[in-house]
Amino acid sequence: MTKTNPGRFFEDFHLGQKLQHATPRTLGQAEQTLYSALYGSRFALQASDVFAQDVGLPRAPLDDLLVFHTVFGKSVSDISLNAVANLGYAEGVFYKHVFPGATLSAHSEIIGLKTNSSGQTGVVYARTTGTDEKDERVLSYVRWVMVRKRDPGAPAKEESVPSLAGAVPAAELRVPPHLNFDTLFEPALSGSSDFWNHYEPGEKIDHVDGMTVEEADHMTATRLYQNTARVHFNQHAEAKGRFGKRLVYGGHVISIARALSFNGFANAMTLAAINGGRHVNPVFAGDTIYAWSEVLEKAPIAHRKDCGALRLRLVATKDLPCAEYPDKNASGTYPDPVVLDFDYWAILPRS
């Protein structure tokens, strides 16, 4: 009856449910500029129209993670307004570059449900797809979130947990249309002479630098994505909440870590896929984010001699430099300073 959106509770989801998300959003050059200024990103492909044209594109594309956060943001009011936690991502595929002027929409399908043993919450699995103004897919991914039940006494749902790929197979990766490195650019332009062929599986790289999170920054970023999850914005309410303070949107941490990874992966210019990701500890304003990466796999791309894919694990910490690659222990438990474990495919030129 109410005209305001109370958010869906676990009982409000059913398998196969389709949700069209509000609000379509035109992303212009300004969104990219603000994104850059919030993270200090320096990847040449997104920074320079001329560089982008030199590798076949009409102009600089938007940052892949800006696209991801925009699509994700739209899904929040329909899926995760009453979420306790964002548990994970899988099967994220970037289908094409998004250029300034594109208008993105998003829809989701509920692909899995599981009542938690506590009876208080359940896990909702959704596949969310972002499309552009031509109704072409730009991105799809699965995420699963723990959502509160409206009524703890409501009967458990029939459990249906989707089978999700551990990683997007290298054979399914797409090089964005028109991108080619047949004529390799001057390494001084991109900031690194390390290309796809210079990395090996098992290699670990400390990204050295740290970035401190400010309340104004993470809130501005999260509002840029039109993500309305309440825990990020309302100090008055959160003062009485779980942590006593506002929680930083996990995606903000991914973007900080990705920007830090320029120092070591300046040529990892564009993302092809998100294999998985977990926010293993909360981040708050005042925390300083550090990051390190591990090369998990190295895959050629069919019919392409100009570029290849690296599967990278990007681990971020708070208030802990990463020279020693802080990581989960043998039993899979993460130490408190580790905040993110993110697994993605990047496309790099070959030299």
Next chain:
Amino acid sequence: MTKTNPGRFFEDFHLGQKLQHATPRTLGQAEQTLYSALYGSRFALQASDVFAQDVGLPRAPLDDLLVFHTVFGKSVSDISLNAVANLGYAEGVFYKHVFPGATLSAHSEIIGLKTNSSGQTGVVYARTTGTDEKDERVLSYVRWVMVRKRDPGAPAKEESVPSLAGAVPAAELRVPPHLNFDTLFEPALSGSSDFWNHYEPGEKIDHVDGMTVEEADHMTATRLYQNTARVHFNQHAEAKGRFGKRLVYGGHVISIARALSFNGFANAMTLAAINGGRHVNPVFAGDTIYAWSEVLEKAPIAHRKDCGALRLRLVATKDLPCAEYPDKNASGTYPDPVVLDFDYWAILPRS
């Protein structure tokens, strides 16, 4: 003699005085993007070029309040640099949408003056008009401010208080050129299936969410509007001032409350008029803004079957959720947590 602007004092104003304000300003898509990121606004009309084109516009217009703040900001250095308080608004009319690329200028006429009984200050009434590069009006409104006298001993001015409309008559409201909802959009796009016909006078809606104000955010917003009022920016001076800290620009609070009102009025896409507004208590960084609305009137628009107007009262609070609609008491006194009482006409599609 000085080359710096000391601001006008009450003695420097006279009835009928005309002031051309500096600086003309081109508002691009970037201004809208930054505005969106500062408030998290999600109204579809301003967010999506495609949505805007589907309802007859050439592209997404700038947010009406961005236009208002820009015009207001220009008037500050000529009118309110020595203001003690911004007392109220009236007779605000939006004449047309402003699109990215427009260059706005502003001028004012002094339409009323009243010496306060204290002898220290006076009230200045100004009608400010914003025009675009074609010299067409985009907005006009009246505001009145309490301004310091240079010399408390200066003789009182002849009192002239303008007669101001309590509200812009519904018959004078304009639908922005080309906007039409003859073919209604899919409600999932705008985020609500509640249209003009679903609201009734007397209806109250709690907008539920809260947004905490940060110093960096309100200063960035106020600088975006090129508003130079000193109380917003200078902690060193304000530490010794009335409140001991920087005061948040009242318009920033209006924009936060308006963005919060999306949750309940997602289809109240564009403003037609500002009937009145009062900043009844100060807001500081750290305060969390909540808001609720009341439907005051519901008016059809002449010759239009596709849309109608709602006169809405938007009340904002600090650190007080609005489930119980906190309001002034019978004698018109506002409780301390109420910060804004804003009265406007919005245009909504009919379904």
Next chain:
Amino acid sequence: MTKTNPGRFFEDFHLGQKLQHATPRTLGQAEQTLYSALYGSRFALQASDVFAQDVGLPRAPLDDLLVFHTVFGKSVSDISLNAVANLGYAEGVFYKHVFPGATLSAHSEIIGLKTNSSGQTGVVYARTTGTDEKDERVLSYVRWVMVRKRDPGAPAKEESVPSLAGAVPAAELRVPPHLNFDTLFEPALSGSSDFWNHYEPGEKIDHVDGMTVEEADHMTATRLYQNTARVHFNQHAEAKGRFGKRLVYGGHVISIARALSFNGFANAMTLAAINGGRHVNPVFAGDTIYAWSEVLEKAPIAHRKDCGALRLRLVATKDLPCAEYPDKNASGTYPDPVVLDFDYWAILPRS
């Protein structure tokens, strides 16, 4: 061997060394918008396309200091990642306006080296040039920085200190292409009726207003410039550093002071040269910046009757109003509240 950039140490520089800096950057209207919102700049030339067209330009150019910071930012990872201090600027020349859509690149040449007597550090002199997508120079300047030695025991380098001009000669100043004030604009538009002919050498102007620095603001600005100097971003590391907190990028202070100088020099619309500049005390978040200016010289420009150049000294302070023009003492020592002494040529219309 490492793939991350450890930054050059003093030993890594040699005379005549040429460095091509990453990353090329397209600056759009959005960069200017964000710049304006970070500083509240109100100069009409950069604010309004219509105003700019009225004085001969195709549209509003980017702020000269945005161009400076962008070019400077690119040089950081190659020159000053291990800098102890940025000691000074000289011989800065703006060759042409930069308009939205331009792509800037930067390169430097090492023109001087001097080992400090401590043996721990040395001074590196670099001439940095910014070019646009046509490979035309837009800016060049010299700066010198104190850089750590990797090995304090490394032998001293042969000293070579370049001879630098105390100021760019007035005869070498360039009016940006197409800019002309043959038809003078209405002073109410620019915000001042004081033109080139109204200022005299020796004249001092207090800019009155103050602007408090926030962590989010200076970090966002510095990231906008893709400046990666670590001292600005990492509270976790700086807590154990020299000051116990993050240091504000000196260029951010220049831009705040320049924006404040609008109040007194609204018609000093564009910079022709940077003669010198020193950051004489550090600035931290929470400091409130004030500024005053002194007219050092007044020079006509060859073959131009419509405009002239003023050589201005812009002095900024922290937490100290400038009504008494706080300055260095007779022995050249600056009091603690003085943070910046900046010497530049501006171009002003003649009336």
